[in-house]
Amino acid sequence: MTKKIAVLAVNPVNGAGLFQYLELFFENNISYKTFAVAETTQIKTNSGVPLQTDDVVANLKGNENAYDALVFACGNAMPTFSENAGHSENQDLLAVIKAFGDKGKLLIGHCVGGLLFDIAGIAEGKRLALHPFIQSAVKSAVGTDEAFVIDGNFYTAQTETTIHLLLPELLKVLK
Amino acid sequence: MTKKIAVLAVNPVNGAGLFQYLELFFENNISYKTFAVAETTQIKTNSGVPLQTDDVVANLKGNENAYDALVFACGNAMPTFSENAGHSENQDLLAVIKAFGDKGKLLIGHCVGGLLFDIAGIAEGKRLALHPFIQSAVKSAVGTDEAFVIDGNFYTAQTETTIHLLLPELLKVLK
Numbered sequence: 001m002t003k004k005i006a007v008l009a010v011n012p013v014n015g016a017g018l019f020q021y022l023e024l025f026f027e028n029n030i031s032y033k034t035f036a037v038a039e040t041t042q043i044k045t046n047s048g049v050p051l052q053t054d055d056v057v058a059n060l061k062g063n064e065n066a067y068d069a070l071v072f073a074c075g076n077a078m079p080t081f082s083e084n085a086g087h088s089e090n091q092d093l094l095a096v097i098k099a100f101g102d103k104g105k106l107l108i109g110h111c112v113g114g115l116l117f118d119i120a121g122i123a124e125g126k127r128l129a130l131h132p133f134i135q136s137a138v139k140s141a142v143g144t145d146e147a148f149v150i151d152g153n154f155y156t157a158q159t160e161t162t163i164h165l166l167l168p169e170l171l172k173v174l175k
Numbered sequence: 176m177t178k179k180i181a182v183l184a185v186n187p188v189n190g191a192g193l194f195q196y197l198e199l200f201f202e203n204n205i206s207y208k209t210f211a212v213a214e215t216t217q218i219k220t221n222s223g224v225p226l227q228t229d230d231v232v233a234n235l236k237g238n239e240n241a242y243d244a245l246v247f248a249c250g251n252a253m254p255t256f257s258e259n260a261g262h263s264e265n266q267d268l269l270a271v272i273k274a275f276g277d278k279g280k281l282l283i284g285h286c287v288g289g290l291l292f293d294i295a296g297i298a299e300g301k302r303l304a305l306h307p308f309i310q311s312a313v314k315s316a317v318g319t320d321e322a323f324v325i326d327g328n329f330y331t332a333q334t335e336t337t338i339h340l341l342l343p344e345l346l347k348v349l350k
Contacts, residue, residue, distance in 0.1 A: 015194030022222035023191040023335070034224065047197035049209065051226040160198070164339060 003068035013075035015045035017160035072109030110157035129156040178243035188250035190220035192335035247284035285332035304331040
């Protein structure tokens with residue numbers, strides 16, 4: 001039986017990253033639902049294209065048991081994450097990541113994703129692929145310079161340009 | 176001076192393909208405008224995500240001179256293209272491709288894109304990367320099994336999974 005995936009998309013989101021996951025899931029009949037890390041389902045890509053997610057992260061919080069894996073799709077919302085960390089959607093984002101981690105579910109992401117897994121306190125000692133600019137920022141995880149890393153239930157790619165290397169490995173555990 | 180790009184998106188469109196082009200252009204300050212091959216700007220990705228383009232292909236027709244290059248973003252609209260070829264958006268699509276070709280502008284695309292360049296009659300003798308299923312369908316062009324091909328003003332990738340190999344070459348001519 002294939003797994004059911006919750007996909008988080010920040011606003012703005014890198015469309016190349018987001019849709020590499022989504023089209024792979026679609027083509028392999030893997031069930032997924034998209035959640036905007038925003039107050040509404042209307043978000044934009046980095047490149048400025050308006051798109052609509054299925055739901056918002058506030059409605060994923062508390063319903064994590066309905067999903068087997070979490071994807072974090074990174075984007076240009078992240079450089080200002082620390083100054084916006086108090087916003088409810090970002091608090092919900094960290095709470096959802098923590099819930100998936102505490103339940104031992106699959107955590108998947110690229111770019112800043114690994115740093116959020118670290119901030120949520122679920123990746124102690126885990127090796128994570130991270131954007132070169134933020135490798136030194138992780139506290140309890142181990143940031144690496146590899147294109148992608150699999151460590152236990154953590155599947156991370158360094159940036160959206162290396163996701164294609166991670167995808168075949170994802171298929172093995174998601175189908 | 177960077178070039179101005181017209182990006183065609185069929186409905187439904189493969190989001191992984193479309194956004195690899197768009198995010199690259201965005202990150203490199205390359206100007207672009209998106210056009211739906213549809214009657215409205217509201218289209219969907221193969222994966223079912225609603226998104227909005229800047230305009231529709233009918234409004235690109237006759238205005239090709241405003242752009243230096245054309246990108247064709249393929250998608251699940253294409254398997255039924257032959258039965259829908261008479262629809263005005265598909266007639267406009269071929270007219271626009273022909274106009275860009277006749278003016279010697281850059282033609283960029285993946286998957287079925289090369290076949291459309293062939294159908295439009297602008298790629299005689301040109302080598303084009305094509306999805307394996309349709310290599311035998313081209314008439315006056317030469318369909319190849321390569322991951323990507325550059326031949327004169329034609330830049331083609333075999334599928335959305337090989338676009339990342341074409342992108343560095345695109346940057347050289349678009350920046």
